[in-house]
Amino acid sequence: MEPASSGAFDALLKRGELIESTSEMTPEYLRELKHTLIVSGDTELISAPAYYLAAKKAPSVNAFMTGIAIIQDELAHAHIAFHILEELGESQEALIFKRDPKAFRYPYAFDVPLESWTELVVANAMYDQAGFCLLGDIHEQCSYGPWKRGLVKVMAEENFHLRNGRNWSKRISQAGGAAKDELQRAVDWMFPLTVEWFGLPDNLKQHSAQLDYRLKGLTNDQLRQQWLSTVVPFMESIGIQVPAHKENSHYALDYPFPCTFDAGEKRWDFKDPCTWDDVLGRWRARGPRNAEMVALFQESFSKFQVRT
Template sequence: VPLDSWTELVVANGFYDQAGFCLLGDIHDKCSYGPWKRGLNKVMLEENFHLRNGRTWMKRISAAGGSAKDELQRAVDWMFPLSVEWFGLPDDKKMHSTQLEYRLKGLTNDQLRQWWLSTVVPYCEQIGVKVPAHKETREGKDVWELDYPFPCEFDAGAKRWDFKQPSTWDDVLARWRARGPRNAEMVAMFQEEFHNFRKAHKQES
């Protein structure tokens, strides 16, 4: 889903890069393949930079109040549930565990999702931004619960979730494969640029 404003960009930094930090941080800590593990050192620094940028600006925009904070809340409203999906199928629906068996990563999808929620939800609450999730305690452990059906319907073009309409993971996978409302436009643009490049290259030769 394309980002259309600076506010959406900083929320992407705060949410998407936090997801990247969790996913890649787990690999960096637990991966048994040395070259990949070492290669992530630089990537983790970049993820941390983006994450700090997102958090800093989310806090500033929220503190500004008024229409700026309203815009921030609207961005969070559609980007939070989208980020929750990033970690993939719930553990009870995932058919393969090859990555865990070969120690390419150490945590399951749900464990990674919980890690992300444990960092994002408290921060949003701290800066006064509402998110549809809360913490519960079960058997002495903190568990983060979503306040909506997971998954549920999403209108990518309108950037709007329907929390009253549960969806299926088949629907989610189909949406992922569609690659967003501007996929055809972007593919056409790249194809045109490539065609122009080849045409210019032939003329030079």
Template structure:
């Protein structure tokens, strides 16, 4: 059994953890939690994006969307494979959990219903993935994941650039720009939630202390805004955040966190801020597309089980 002090000394010396026996139980459990969120997020994005890709404006755009979906499934496979190497039953994890037990961000449970919403998701959600996994890639102490993320980091960058390119195209058409603004209005703040609880409420601290990642939730949220806000402003799109020269930080200009009407895709900012416990309750209940998306993943497995049993 590796002691906590020996593990921390190894990490501080810049040595990577290569196998479970090089770490202790707390490190492995923290690593598993982090990998499950990453794997579930990549996996659920596939049916979420496929749903909206049906609205692609032409065959080339549709093929590009399918390429992104293929990448996301590959990223999910990487994370689930790492979990399997840690002794996790990944078949049960993917095919036997109830939809509400998946650990992907709530944003994916709000259905993407148009090409416009898909490309904003690429620019916002994939940028969040790029920020989060880029941080893990640069700082993680777990060697197998660090090496695997070389490929993932490059592909997530392509996904967000795809979103930026299409947002720039749509912004040139006044009618499509209005549609684009409506998508930004609800998706921007959902992506702010993507980074999790603020630092003073964070429940699991081993991600930082054991070097599983390098930056805190609030720091990563700031990093996401530092590129997203200027990009949207360059297209003449309104976002509820601005840069404060005095503090050197981005400031959110609406109540945050806030109540969200998922069916109408509308933030109820007029009701003022809510607590993060209320946000956690919404996350636990999941959103309107949760059952549909997980069902799309699990359907073939369930059909095969029924065929074998008959």
């Protein structure tokens, strides 16, 4: 089927109507939509092995089952994105099981191992909050009908993940002593990683086609501020320190952004500012657990393939 003309497509967008099929899209819109869906699908998919490896260290059977329920949700969220991509002409099998690990497009934070239950619940409180901000914006603004409707389920379930992260973070902090110290150490390295989750600052980012196409409504910095306005007050309310503070109507960071991160040691050097080219290089190189996590589902798939 022939793609829509640019004029008809622009008129449809300006009227605020939803796009329901490829016949209503321009090639440029389709390309941007696929890119956005791949990032979303990859992020949801890779969170499953990342969370699973930490959930095995849950302090109780009930806690472990909660972790498994969250993982099941994340896989379902990934399926929504990849199913839509297949309807748009892509192959789910190729995208999930045949790509090189470094070709996956998810936030670098998931490449750094979550090695304890405490780190898992901080991920629920911080990483899932970032996802909630990003997907909530897409859900509200999205011009593509099938994804907008699919995100209704995703947003409801992300609330559950956030509650788990917050409830456990509060519980661990209230325990005090070594438990609270462990929580603080997790926040120390995971907070800055999630700050950079939202990408380049607006003054360095080229004009976003996602905004023009109503695939998102807020800029990177606006989304980052939304996240900070939720996470900073919460962490302060449970007695956990974060390197950010409220300054008039926005939140300011108490460290150079960006700065150097040692993924192996899970340590930031706030005295060593770096460039965004350095950060982009780190992202492209992927992190210490990239290949291992992708292998968890790609190798399982290859074992079940029928050999001819």
